[in-house]
Amino acid sequence: MMHVDGNRLWDSLMRMAEIGATKGGGNCRLALSNQDKMGRDLFISWASEIGCSIDFDDVGNLIARYPGLNNTLPPIAMGSHLDTQPNGGRFDGVYGVLAGLEVMRTLHDHSFKAERPIEVIAWTNEEGSRFPPAMMGSGVFIGELDLDHTLATTDANGVSVESELERHGYKGKPSLRNHPIAAYIEAHIEQGPILENQDKTIGVVTGVQGIRWYNIEVHGVATHAGPTPMEMRSDALELASHLVLDILAIAKIDGDARATIGEFNISPGSRNVVPDKVSLTVDLRHPNSETLLTMHNQLHELIEQACVKKNGWSAKISDIWYSPPVNFDRNLVDSIRNGANDHNYSYMEIVSGAGHDAVYLSKVSPTSMIFIPCAGGVSHNEAESASKDDVIAGANVLLHAIHKFLTE
Template identity: 50%
Template structure:
């Protein structure tokens, strides 16, 4: 690849675009609420389309509402290098989660146009529908359909809290496109994203070179004991479901700590019944999850949970229904794409390190059908999925510079 150390994106323009998009769904605390397939999401999509068309891109929308803005290559028969992320947010989301990846990719196209750089392969900027999963579960469902993980009809049937379907909302806002979902060759895929964790900022690094995505196992646990009077039931005779849940919380935490630093574990939901101050809880519903980038280790965590829960419930006299409700295998990103990101960071002299993504991303599904990798930028205090989410302009500039050079390596400059 030619010496392109002076070929850079326009960091001020990228930042201005981020701030302009953030006005759509802006919240009083400085964040964004732009839930997928709402009227606000439609506004964001339409702004994105206008910006892409202004750069000479052809914008197509597939049956899942995924948007692809194509910059032509010298050889139109070649498959594209796709670059992107998502524009939808959490209910109390920030300005940068997902959006940085979409608008960073757009800035790559803008800068290539400014510099009159042509590539052999086409480049497509992607906006994936419903990455967050905050309105329609599961998350990343549309990139999952693209990668063959889910069927289109399964995705269309997803229902929000008000009974509206994903397919119906695509129709309502006018973004159920005619292009088939997936089934086409992709030369490479790159995604720029904020880290959503504290490592890069804590280590004062400019860029994260993402090598893996963590695997995940999610569980639902229902404990059944016997509710009785809190004052007149002797301690030895109690079958306290909440006591069992408390010990399982400790167990889940201990399992995560035993696999640190890469392993993490969380109990996210705990609902006791009947939830009365003077009744010993007779039932508890709870959730927990494990994450680790090595599948064998994730299986060890699974085994430890099952063994530990059985011991806890047997000792208290509880019955237990433990179900694994979601399994997401670890992702090893393509070594060639990872090296392209690393070389780009080194070309600019940016400080960097290899890093594992603790969150799920569209890139994790794209990795099933195309060579893929990710670029991480720091975020302030590691905060994300929060209106206080923040980054610095120089971080977004560095990340987009690395993104552009990794893309150019795969798209192949011809002039």
């Protein structure tokens, strides 16, 4: 069984972390900034050393390609992103790119030649903190986000994505956008507390939660807090209070369901006035689209019933956003599980609660992800940290899955 060179991988991560290093021990490499370019240049120098060709598509996605015997075959791809949050950590995104590089380096060490080429892709602007939205490069790549609209997007100083791509020489070949990919595997830190809490080394990621967002308005009648008897009121907060617990109870459907009310505003917001309006937001999540639809229907039913309880009360709901659940490719998920098993790493199946470039890639190619723990589940934070052993374990599982795909 092949193993990655753990010290080489760790040293590369630590060298990359010197670029845009922050005082708090984290990284700041905002998308398409000079620091982002320096990070990309370092990655390019490493990939070139082992014979990779370097290319960009027209939204600046950086593609390092390790040639195969038959380069007309679609590549197997790995990757993630090199850009960070303003106060980002040393592992979010970077890990997936450099673990992919380490897999290519290891195959190169063994003079391994596959039929098909192997790619590591550093997606442009995954974080979305300088230019909205997040996962920009992979979204444009698969055609989910519009290229022209994306190029015209500006940062807070009015600098456009297009001008930054041109400045750095990243406005590459349109033909590379959405080029066929045989399979895509992304390694990433979990960015949550579950693996550490369960004392597992590898997260076999089976998919990504579906998300539904809503705005809800509850209306009543504003009256004076003194003269109006309780039984003669239509207090919007009273109705909203019943609704809050009923809405949270929707998530009792099973252990994978989530329901969150994150915003809650009372009008007119005066101590001695019975509230006439409460607005709240609801975020429902589930990895299974049918279950999520059941939750959606339950929420709509709750709001409908709420209106008929008493004269003077009404409630309305608006559907704001739907991001369907993603189920990763079964064969790839199996080979990741087998890789963890063969290396005797502890592992568990896990559903990603956060978005990743892999979500978009899963729409055009068989896709899966490998998670490793991060201390305390902390991410998007300078304190973000992962252990060297876990970093190496995730890369070994990635190598195992890539090697299996290439030799099947």
